[in-house]
Amino acid sequence: MTKSKWIVVVVLAGALITVGAFKRTSASNDQPTQGVQNQDPHQHHQQQVRKPLELPALLVDGATNPHAVPDLIAYEFLFNSIADGAGTTEPDRIRAKVFVQKTGLDEQKNQKLVATANSLREAVVPLKAQAKDLKDRHWPTPSQSVMAQLNNLQRQKETILKERFNSLMEQLNTSDREKLNKRVFEIKSKVKIYPSIPVEKFQKK
Amino acid sequence: MKTNFYAHNLRLISTYYSKAMISALLLFTLQGICLGQISSYTDVGISGDSVVAYGAISDDYSHGQHINTTTVTLSSPGGGSVQSSGGDSASSFISITEDGYYSANTSHDSWCPYTQATISPSGGSSNSTQVCVDTCTPCLTSRNNQEILCWAALATCESGIFGAYNTAVQNCDNQNYCKTNHADFNQQQCDQCKETALQIYVAAQGACATVFGACWATRPDCFDGIKKKGNCDICFNN
Numbered sequence: 001m002t003k004s005k006w007i008v009v010v011v012l013a014g015a016l017i018t019v020g021a022f023k024r025t026s027a028s029n030d031q032p033t034q035g036v037q038n039q040d041p042h043q044h045h046q047q048q049v050r051k052p053l054e055l056p057a058l059l060v061d062g063a064t065n066p067h068a069v070p071d072l073i074a075y076e077f078l079f080n081s082i083a084d085g086a087g088t089t090e091p092d093r094i095r096a097k098v099f100v101q102k103t104g105l106d107e108q109k110n111q112k113l114v115a116t117a118n119s120l121r122e123a124v125v126p127l128k129a130q131a132k133d134l135k136d137r138h139w140p141t142p143s144q145s146v147m148a149q150l151n152n153l154q155r156q157k158e159t160i161l162k163e164r165f166n167s168l169m170e171q172l173n174t175s176d177r178e179k180l181n182k183r184v185f186e187i188k189s190k191v192k193i194y195p196s197i198p199v200e201k202f203q204k205k
Numbered sequence: 206m207k208t209n210f211y212a213h214n215l216r217l218i219s220t221y222y223s224k225a226m227i228s229a230l231l232l233f234t235l236q237g238i239c240l241g242q243i244s245s246y247t248d249v250g251i252s253g254d255s256v257v258a259y260g261a262i263s264d265d266y267s268h269g270q271h272i273n274t275t276t277v278t279l280s281s282p283g284g285g286s287v288q289s290s291g292g293d294s295a296s297s298f299i300s301i302t303e304d305g306y307y308s309a310n311t312s313h314d315s316w317c318p319y320t321q322a323t324i325s326p327s328g329g330s331s332n333s334t335q336v337c338v339d340t341c342t343p344c345l346t347s348r349n350n351q352e353i354l355c356w357a358a359l360a361t362c363e364s365g366i367f368g369a370y371n372t373a374v375q376n377c378d379n380q381n382y383c384k385t386n387h388a389d390f391n392q393q394q395c396d397q398c399k400e401t402a403l404q405i406y407v408a409a410q411g412a413c414a415t416v417f418g419a420c421w422a423t424r425p426d427c428f429d430g431i432k433k434k435g436n437c438d439i440c441f442n443n
Binding site for chain 1: 293
């Protein structure tokens with residue numbers, strides 16, 4: 001075969017492989033990362049139906065092993081479930097009232113708890129926004145620098161959570177501390193932790 | 206010349222496809238986390254005559270892609286359900302119209318870039334709570350109101366008869382037989398007058414107590430084994 005014929009064969013083989021590759025990845029490329037925020041729920045549903053994902057096994061099931069759920073996760077759920085600050089809708093305010101009563105503390109202590117939850121939310125909102133922005137721009141292949149920034153944001157959130165919870169505990173007597181710890185344990189029993197899902201899981205399909 | 210022109214074009218096309226092939230292969234071998242470790246929380250509570258479900262997510266900033274939607278579905282024992290969606294959390298409400306177990310499920314959707322899939326960690330994130338139509342609270346309210354009414358009637362009755370007794374004793378004191386400096390003073394007759402007033406007062410007190418007892422007996426009985434609290438506990442009369 002001449003040199004030109006070899007080139008034609010190579011080009012045709014390349015074209016076949018490339019078309020196949022693009023067929024598998026075209027939809028992903030059509031969906032830029034920035035579009036994530038504006039996903040239509042119906043569109044989500046359709047995509048889910050089109051390619052259902054086999055969910056990974058639970059990493060921790062709080063119902064069977066509540067002690068395996070980290071304290072900070074339970075604190076976060078406790079505070080988020082009772083926060084009723086700015087921007088809270090009326091149904092959410094009712095829900096917050098119902099969940100704060102689950103602590104079993106008196107009205108005055110509950111007010112302290114809610115105030116702590118609201119101030120925590122205000123402190124965490126900017127961290128969350130920064131994390132979201134970083135993820136939107138760099139996921140799923142964040143650089144070391146991006147990961148360092150995300151780690152730093154996460155540490156900041158954890159520090160705030162710890163500080164607020166400990167400060168709250170200091171204001172309570174022994175009996176009330178027990179009540180709050182009991183509630184934290186109850187929350188842990190209703191938490192489920194899922195492991196990470198790597199991108200490769202999809203690429204193998 | 207013509208052959209060289211074709212060869213040149215073919216080389217260009219070859220280069221283009223080679224680059225495209227490399228890009229495609231790079232996409233195939235993309236390493237990264239689609240969704241990081243996440244924690245999901247579902248809880249149910251009772252708000253008066255409604256059940257409220259709360260579903261929320263907590264993701265480690267350094268672990269995974271953020272969640273786009275959280276959906277919490279609250280189901281009644283009869284099969285009815287309500288659904289509500291939010292970002293990191295959502296709350297659903299359903300009126301308690303029947304006794305039984307109300308359950309909640311939370312699911313989370315996250316679009317995974319480069320993969321053509323929405324991840325929905327769900328299932329498992331549910332719990333249920335037994336809820337009953339609250340017939341206890343209205344009964345206790347009615348019972349409490351009736352008690353207030355009975356005590357008010359007793360107080361009115363008591364103050365009325367006590368006033369009447371005082372007036373009667375004063376009337377006795379105003380009689381000449383009760384005035385020590387009067388010629389008609391008669392201690393025995395005076396005592397008799399006051400004794401009669403006291404007897405009437407005691408009899409009237411009995412009447413007040415009877416009225417109070419009758420009123421008290423008409424309070425609704427909430428501890429009848431039928432009425433229940435929202436959490437299905439038996440209703441007690443206190």
